[in-house]
Amino acid sequence: MGQLVEGIWQDTNTKEVKTDGQFVRNASQFRNWVTADGSPGLTGKGGFKAEAGRYHLYVSYACPWAHRALIYRSFLGLEDAIDISVVHPVNLENGWEFADYPGATPDRIGGARYMHQVYTRADPTYSGKVTVPVLWDRETGTVVNNESAEVIRMLGGPAFRSLAKNWHDLLPSDLRAEIDEINAYVYRTINNGVYRTGFAQSQEAYEAGVAAMFEAFGLLNERLCDRRFLHGDRVLESDLRLFTTMIRFEPVYYFHFKCNVRPLSHYSNLRRHTRDVLNLPKVRKTVHMDHIVDHYYLAHRRINPYGIIPAGAAIDLEGPDWGPVQLEETKAC
Numbered sequence: 001m002g003q004l005v006e007g008i009w010q011d012t013n014t015k016e017v018k019t020d021g022q023f024v025r026n027a028s029q030f031r032n033w034v035t036a037d038g039s040p041g042l043t044g045k046g047g048f049k050a051e052a053g054r055y056h057l058y059v060s061y062a063c064p065w066a067h068r069a070l071i072y073r074s075f076l077g078l079e080d081a082i083d084i085s086v087v088h089p090v091n092l093e094n095g096w097e098f099a100d101y102p103g104a105t106p107d108r109i110g111g112a113r114y115m116h117q118v119y120t121r122a123d124p125t126y127s128g129k130v131t132v133p134v135l136w137d138r139e140t141g142t143v144v145n146n147e148s149a150e151v152i153r154m155l156g157g158p159a160f161r162s163l164a165k166n167w168h169d170l171l172p173s174d175l176r177a178e179i180d181e182i183n184a185y186v187y188r189t190i191n192n193g194v195y196r197t198g199f200a201q202s203q204e205a206y207e208a209g210v211a212a213m214f215e216a217f218g219l220l221n222e223r224l225c226d227r228r229f230l231h232g233d234r235v236l237e238s239d240l241r242l243f244t245t246m247i248r249f250e251p252v253y254y255f256h257f258k259c260n261v262r263p264l265s266h267y268s269n270l271r272r273h274t275r276d277v278l279n280l281p282k283v284r285k286t287v288h289m290d291h292i293v294d295h296y297y298l299a300h301r302r303i304n305p306y307g308i309i310p311a312g313a314a315i316d317l318e319g320p321d322w323g324p325v326q327l328e329e330t331k332a333c
Contacts, residue, residue: 001013001014001091001095001129002014002093002094002095002116002130003127003128003129003130004116004119004120004126004127004128004129004130005127006125006126006127007120007123007124007125007126007127009094009095009114009116011093011094014129029126029128029146030044030122030134030143030144030145030146030147031043031044031145031147031150032044032045032047032048032144032145033048033144033145033150033154033159034048034049034050034055034135034144034154034159034160035048035049035050035159036049036050036158036159037049041154042150043150044145047140048137048140048144050159050160050162050163052080052081052163053081053083053138054137054138054139055081055082055135055136055137055138055144056082056083056084056085056108056109056135056136056137056138057069057070057073057082057083057084057085057133057134057135057136057151058084058085058087058107058115058118058132058133058134058136059084059085059086059087059132059133060086060087060089060091060096060132060291060295061086061089061103061286061288061291061292062089062288062291062292062294062295062296063131063132063133063295064191064244064245064248065131065132065133065148065244066132066133066148067244067286067287068133068148068149068151068152068240068241068244069133069135069148069151069152069155070084070133070286071240071243071244071283071286072151072152072155072156072170072240073155074282074283074285074286075166075168075240075280075281075282075283076155076156076160076164076165076166076167076168077164077165077166077167077282078155078160078163078164078165080165081160081163081164082155083108084105084108085098085105085106085107085108085109086103086104086105087104087115087132088100088101088104089101089104089290089291089292089294089295089298089299090294090295090298090299091295091299092299092301094114094116095114095115095116095130096114096115096116096130096132097113097114097115098112098113098114098115099113101291102290103288103290103291109136109138115130115132115134116130118130118134118136118143119134119143121141122136122141122142122143123142123143131146132146133146133148133151134146135151135154149183149241152237152240152241153171153237156168156169156170156171156237157171166281166282168234168235170235170236170237170240171236171237172236175231175236178231179231179236179237179238182230182231182238183237183238183241185216186216186220186238186241186242186245187241188212189212189213189215189216190213190216190217190242190245190246191241191242191244191245193209193212193213193216194213194245194248194249194253194257194259195257196208196209196212197209197210197213197253197257197258197259198253198256198257198258198259198300198303199257199303206258210258210259210261213259214261214262217262217267217270218267220242220267220269220270220273221267221268221269221270222269224269224270224272224273225269228273228276229273229276229277230242230273235277235280239273239277240277242273243273243274243277243278243283246264246270246271246273246274247274247278247287248292248296249264249274250263250264250312250315251289251292251293251312251313251314251315252292252293252296252297252313254312255310255312255313256296256297256300256303256304256310257303272325272329275322275323275324275325276325278317278322279323279324279325284317287317289315289317293309293313294309297309297310297313
């Protein structure tokens with residue numbers, strides 16, 4: 001994957017797989033917050049006031065973490081307030097790259113060729129992984145935040161409310177504790193669980209990851225028996241965080257990461273939930289299956305050294321199986 005070491009790109013191991021074969025994700029390092037008046041947020045320093053046209057998102061259509069931010073931007077109607085740069089889906093020895101691919105763009109801020117140059121533009125001595133999404137501030141010329149969970153809470157929070165054309169409260173205060181609990185569970189077992197499974201380097205680590213994941217599938221499938229979304233009848237933050245993993249499950253994780261205990265069709269409510277979120281206003285346009293499939297099968301050469309894409313990865317999201325959910329499919333178990 002590669003990383004920056006004191007501002008110098010090195011094609012070296014990021015050391016996220018520990019001696020017992022378990023994959024443990026490194027923490028993000030830029031943790032500032034955009035607020036309504038520019039005062040300091042929950043972490044980091046102040047000086048980042050919410051203003052239309054000031055902030056820019058660096059994203060990959062392939063990456064489930066960046067996909068969170070793209071969904072928030074689209075679903076809430078923040079496209080005019082926050083523009084984007086999209087990297088090429090296949091990141092190899094130089095990491096994420098701005099290169100020719102349908103849907104990819106140049107770096108629209110500084111003309112960088114590689115994403116690691118965006119990081120060193122913000123901090124010439126930066127050491128660590130180079131990830132997306134990145135929320136960039138044009139005014140100060142730096143990264144505001146590169147932790148996806150915090151970026152979406154900023155986009156969906158009070159700071160950007162006046163700039164959103166389709167505002168929804170995705171984090172209502174009366175459900176905050178329940179949302180945080182579900183988020184933590186889904187992150188541990190599913191969002192990051194697919195990586196714990198796919199990047200495992202021991203049989204024990206793999207089996208621990210895959211067992212926890214499919215136990216979570218069963219519990220969430222049961223939870224969705226009597227409700228449309230995870231917390232009731234309206235989509236909230238937990239639904240969108242779960243969706244970005246589940247939309248990748250059938251084409252990628254089932255095959256590529258050996259998450260193949262059972263197909264998603266075995267969990268009818270969970271699959272219905274994935275379809276339901278896909279068909280929310282402006283969510284479908286954030287799903288670029290060509291970027292997703294090419295990234296996982298062509299970039300992860302340690303797992304798939306010959307870059308072979310399995311036939312089953314060809315998921316047709318435009319077909320009837322992924323269309324709007326019908327009334328009879330939402331009945332209780």
